[in-house]
Amino acid sequence: MRNRSSSSALFSARLGRQGLEARVLRVMGVIDRFFSLNRTSCAMLTLKQIEAVYWVNELGSFHGAAARLGTTQSTISKRIHELETHFGVELIERGSAATLTLKGREVIDDFSAMLDLRQGVLHRLAGDDSFSGRFRFGVTEMVALTWLADLVAAIRRVYPRMVLEPRVDMATGLRHQLARHALDLVISPSLESDAGYVTHPLPKLESAWMCSPELIPAGEDRLPLERLAQLPVLTHAEGSMLHLRLLRELDRLGIDRGRVLTCNSLIGLAELARAGLGVTYLPRAYFAPYVEAGELRIVEVPLALAPLDYAIVHRGDAISRRVADLIPPVCNFAGVACRVERKREDICLGEGI
Numbered sequence: 001m002r003n004r005s006s007s008s009a010l011f012s013a014r015l016g017r018q019g020l021e022a023r024v025l026r027v028m029g030v031i032d033r034f035f036s037l038n039r040t041s042c043a044m045l046t047l048k049q050i051e052a053v054y055w056v057n058e059l060g061s062f063h064g065a066a067a068r069l070g071t072t073q074s075t076i077s078k079r080i081h082e083l084e085t086h087f088g089v090e091l092i093e094r095g096s097a098a099t100l101t102l103k104g105r106e107v108i109d110d111f112s113a114m115l116d117l118r119q120g121v122l123h124r125l126a127g128d129d130s131f132s133g134r135f136r137f138g139v140t141e142m143v144a145l146t147w148l149a150d151l152v153a154a155i156r157r158v159y160p161r162m163v164l165e166p167r168v169d170m171a172t173g174l175r176h177q178l179a180r181h182a183l184d185l186v187i188s189p190s191l192e193s194d195a196g197y198v199t200h201p202l203p204k205l206e207s208a209w210m211c212s213p214e215l216i217p218a219g220e221d222r223l224p225l226e227r228l229a230q231l232p233v234l235t236h237a238e239g240s241m242l243h244l245r246l247l248r249e250l251d252r253l254g255i256d257r258g259r260v261l262t263c264n265s266l267i268g269l270a271e272l273a274r275a276g277l278g279v280t281y282l283p284r285a286y287f288a289p290y291v292e293a294g295e296l297r298i299v300e301v302p303l304a305l306a307p308l309d310y311a312i313v314h315r316g317d318a319i320s321r322r323v324a325d326l327i328p329p330v331c332n333f334a335g336v337a338c339r340v341e342r343k344r345e346d347i348c349l350g351e352g353i
Helices: 001-014 020-035 039-044 046-059 062-069 075-088 102-126 141-146 148-156 171-179 192-196 241-253 264-276 288-292 319-324
Strands: 134-137 164-167 185-189 198-201 207-211 231-238 261-263 277-281 312-314
Touching: 020 312, 046 062, 046 075, 046 102, 046 185, 062 075, 062 171, 062 312, 102 319, 134 148, 134 171, 141 164, 141 264, 148 164, 171 185, 171 288, 171 312, 185 319, 207 264, 231 241, 231 264, 261 264, 264 277
Parallel strands: 134 164, 134 185, 231 261, 231 277
Antiparallel strands: 185 312, 198 312, 207 277
């Protein structure tokens, strides 16, 4: 054990990572503590077996673990069976849903630490461009419209071999995918259910109430409650954070929910409002060109909706943490503005065309 500790200390010093020695010793300690290993037994504990146990626990099935690791269900079963047989323990309870045994629950956190440690070692030995796996992340429509392209470019600069799979959905839909391990990371408004994940706050998304200038008298910038109650309220699709907040405000003011018209596109909401079909709540910076062109006007309404708190949400694995570090520098909801399509009568055709 003394030689093992000395090797671990030297390994930690070479990597130059604070606290790594303690993590290495912790991993070695769990091997001794739970399996009473000699050197021959150590050789029989492989990272592929550890991965198999880890992902069966994370995804709740052998099928899910096989899909995640790019292998077959029988291979996953074989790896776990070999591990259990060699050490004379049972780690997974087979049933309708694969769950950890008591022994499995004792070691799963250490298995996670071993996989995390391996990823860190590979990162230092081969560099960032060595990672060639898939990374699936979800964003809201607002992120997709403004700075998703900058984010993809930033990730590719650091991880050129990473296979990126961005998905666009509402916050609640993205959380469901994160919980099912269909996504590795999410960028969206914060939710109460984020408590079980690693979160990093991002700048708030500032929005404003807007409507067609035809709906309010010239020179005025307020819609009183009586007038608002007569107009359709245009909002993002059901289940979105804005939709849920809006319904609570309508109930508070006693306005009929039947006047709410939903649309799953922010651009669609802007176009509906421009056509004079109601009042809507849109990101201020992105839709500024509509206001500048006189297509929409910013108005005050008695609906108090606070700016949306955006956040990065992910699990604690090493690669998700590193990707998360790349996000704040490129997060910019005001950096890109939409393009307002000119009216047909404003388009001038050149001579001879």
